[in-house]
């Protein structure tokens with residue numbers, strides 16, 4: 088099992104570049120199936136989710152060639168059917184479900200394993216199914232596989248009962264090549280929904296309204312290959328902003344879209360941290376004592392649930408009591424017990440956690456239960472007295488591009504042990 092060993096106490100200082108957005112990349116790679124042609128995807132993060140999706144695409148007949156550390160050429164012209172049934176390959180990621188929407192769009196059928204992903208509460212796919220069925224598809228779930236098939240895929244008006252990023256993108260993908268018009272109401276507005284829509288449009292789709300809560304898609308007969316550059320990772324950037332603030336550091340974070348980070352910027356400022364915007368960079372300067380704040384996760388443009396866990400680590404040593412409310416997932420506080428091992432004082436009641444600020448955290452052996460839990464433990468380890476040993480680093484590898492190397496470049500004392 089791989090581990091991260093952190094000796095806490097160093098202030099992060101220096102400059103880092105943010106990688107491409109995991110949650111956009113993991114939708115764009117499956118979306119290439121719709122092209123039936125060659126696509127070049129640039130600025131992909133070097134993370135295991137991207138590797139797994141490349142393997143799945145290769146497994147169904149695509150040619151995937153690494154054209155650089157962050158660039159893939161994906162040719163999907165030879166795929167005959169979109170069917171991936173290897174549990175061991177796909178079980179740990181969530182975004183494999185996008186092959187259902189993409190496969191349905193191009194072949195009018197697809198089969199895949201029931202999606203996995205971070206264990207952060209119940210994660211049904213009923214809204215994806217509702218959308219596919221509204222377009223005329225039959226959906227079945229048997230033996231751990233989800234199958235979708237439509238004799239004729241028709242545009243439809245679909246109102247999402249919950250704002251779901253995955254359902255919005257999946258329906259958008261299927262609808263690109265459905266007959267007629269599709270309208271998704273109460274659609275997710277997250278930045279990666281917009282990036283995926285831009286990519287689909289670049290492949291020949293006709294999508295309007297991405298980034299608002301009503302998305303309109305006119306079905307087209309054919310799509311084609313194109314080049315696309317993935318947008319910067321909002322959550323990776325937010326994690327480094329939090330880590331910089333937690334260590335009382337001074338870090339220039341390059342290659343960000345500041346607009347996507349407004350919720351986190353606002354909270355850090357409320358805590359007494361300086362956030363200086365300059366074009367596509369944010370400088371985080373934390374000289375003042377940190378103040379407690381209330382944080383409530385919400386759909387975009389609210390505070391992202393994927394930063395709730397690292398943010399809670401930051402609050403552990405802020406003065407006073409903070410309240411963290413998780414409105415998106417019903418089980419995203421598992422990591423709190425690990426923070427308690429390090430001396431944090433947190434009380435969880437249902438969907439809310441009260442964080443009573445303590446003077447310091449102390450290093451301990453801890454284990455990541457999911458991707459952002461891992462990030463939370465890294466932030467805690469960076470500020471703790473002594474050594475923190477984090478197990479289950481494979482979760483962190485799902486979504487952070489070379490995390491320990493980026494942190495080392497900022498002066499953190501962190502090493503990775505491969506066992």
Ligand SMILES: CC(=O)N[C@H]1[C@@H](OP(=O)(O)OP(=O)(O)OC[C@H]2O[C@@H](n3ccc(=O)[nH]c3=O)[C@H](O)[C@@H]2O)O[C@H](CO)[C@@H](O)[C@@H]1O
Pocket residue numbers: 110111113181182209210211212213214215216249250251252253254275392393415416417
């Ligand atoms: C690969 C990817 O992009 N993952 C992100 C995506 O996950 P994902 O797309 O799975 O998350 P959703 O936006 O779909 O989920 C939001 C909420 O809707 C509920 N829901 C969702 C679908 C459905 O059919 N029925 C239903 O009830 C979920 O249980 C959850 O409570 O958005 C989440 C919310 O921003 C992020 O935490 C994940 O990092």
Ligand SMILES: C=C(OP(=O)(O)O)C(=O)O
Pocket residue numbers: 109180181182203204205207393458459486
């Ligand atoms: C929950 C996350 O990812 P996934 O949906 O891929 O499990 C995440 O990125 O925080």
